[in-house]
Amino acid sequence: MTTKTLTPEHLLNWHSIGPDGTAGPDGMDGAAGPDGKKAWNWCLRRALAYGGHRIPSNTTSASDKKIALVFFNDSLRTRASMELAAFQLGAYPLVVTPGSGTWGFAWNDEPMVGGEAEHIREAIGVLSRYSDALGVRLFASGTDLEMDRNESRFSAIMKASSVPVINLESAFWHPCQALADAAVITSHMAGETQERKFVLTWAPHPKALPTAVPNSTLLMAVRLGMHVTVARPDGFDLDETVMHAATAEAVKSGGSVSVTNDQAGACESADVVYAKSWGGLGRYENPEEEADERRSHASWCVDESLMSHTNDAVFMHCLPVRRGVVVTDSVLDGPGSLHLDQAEYRVHAQKAILEWTWGLAESEPEAADVHKTSEMNG
Numbered sequence: 001m002t003t004k005t006l007t008p009e010h011l012l013n014w015h016s017i018g019p020d021g022t023a024g025p026d027g028m029d030g031a032a033g034p035d036g037k038k039a040w041n042w043c044l045r046r047a048l049a050y051g052g053h054r055i056p057s058n059t060t061s062a063s064d065k066k067i068a069l070v071f072f073n074d075s076l077r078t079r080a081s082m083e084l085a086a087f088q089l090g091a092y093p094l095v096v097t098p099g100s101g102t103w104g105f106a107w108n109d110e111p112m113v114g115g116e117a118e119h120i121r122e123a124i125g126v127l128s129r130y131s132d133a134l135g136v137r138l139f140a141s142g143t144d145l146e147m148d149r150n151e152s153r154f155s156a157i158m159k160a161s162s163v164p165v166i167n168l169e170s171a172f173w174h175p176c177q178a179l180a181d182a183a184v185i186t187s188h189m190a191g192e193t194q195e196r197k198f199v200l201t202w203a204p205h206p207k208a209l210p211t212a213v214p215n216s217t218l219l220m221a222v223r224l225g226m227h228v229t230v231a232r233p234d235g236f237d238l239d240e241t242v243m244h245a246a247t248a249e250a251v252k253s254g255g256s257v258s259v260t261n262d263q264a265g266a267c268e269s270a271d272v273v274y275a276k277s278w279g280g281l282g283r284y285e286n287p288e289e290e291a292d293e294r295r296s297h298a299s300w301c302v303d304e305s306l307m308s309h310t311n312d313a314v315f316m317h318c319l320p321v322r323r324g325v326v327v328t329d330s331v332l333d334g335p336g337s338l339h340l341d342q343a344e345y346r347v348h349a350q351k352a353i354l355e356w357t358w359g360l361a362e363s364e365p366e367a368a369d370v371h372k373t374s375e376m377n378g
């Protein structure tokens, strides 16, 4: 094992599946630096090795480490898988759920005359002193697109932290999910992801959900060299900065990106159908305005008829998923659904991320572990 010097580098852009793999899309550069792509490749291989049981699940390599997991929003998979990942490396996971047994946190620079007793700067500063990394879940505001695009609140946390911050889903990105999904796809296709057809389809939902998962999913699939089609009703485009980043990534990976409002057409000969709901960015400030429109697209629910257009595609969803709204029971319960594999791989992927973060990474995972991933993405 080689040990890297730990620096207080922050991992917001760890999801860094941006234009050249070294930084995120416009406005989000810098955090991961030149290690972004290297980290991605190493962690993907490592996750595959854990998932394939080619290395032991449990180690004590991080027995002197603590990670504070700060959940500003609800979670099942991310919380459970991060706790388990830390446990399996011998580290201690310290879970904090702001708003549930903590002081209320203030965020702005105004005198704190309101109900909040503690500023986010002290809260994060203290947790930094108690731990060797932070994992933070902090969703989009859902009403201020510029703030969400710039990751303003997540950036405030990174600034206040003296230890690495792992993104457990921020306003625009869900890198841990993307890494886990990349490993699932790579494993399922035995490394042969290049030029396969991937459909990211919008799906109905009663709420205008954030775009963190579809943003990260799009960039992940393009990075694997796949031909990606975003199928969505008119008015539900992803952010132009993300589309720009995906297009630039495709030039490097040999993949491609296209957009359509023809869901069935997009699924012709598809190898992967990845469903996700998201709210339209055009009415970001007033998401309730589009509720009727979302309801009018109920036929976008992924069913067997849609899947019959595909090349015997697998179905993917990050979960939680609304049965009978996003996807039918028969598709989700069918043999081609990888949703539970995706959840399992969250543990494998996040163990890899923690090892990388803490400088516990072996220099190279065994080549045999990765099928053809060693040739992927440089």
Ligand code: CP
Binding pocket: 074, 075, 076, 077, 078, 079, 169, 177, 318, 319, 320
């Ligand atoms: N996919 C995912 O992040 O699940 P949770 O929201 O339950 O953590």
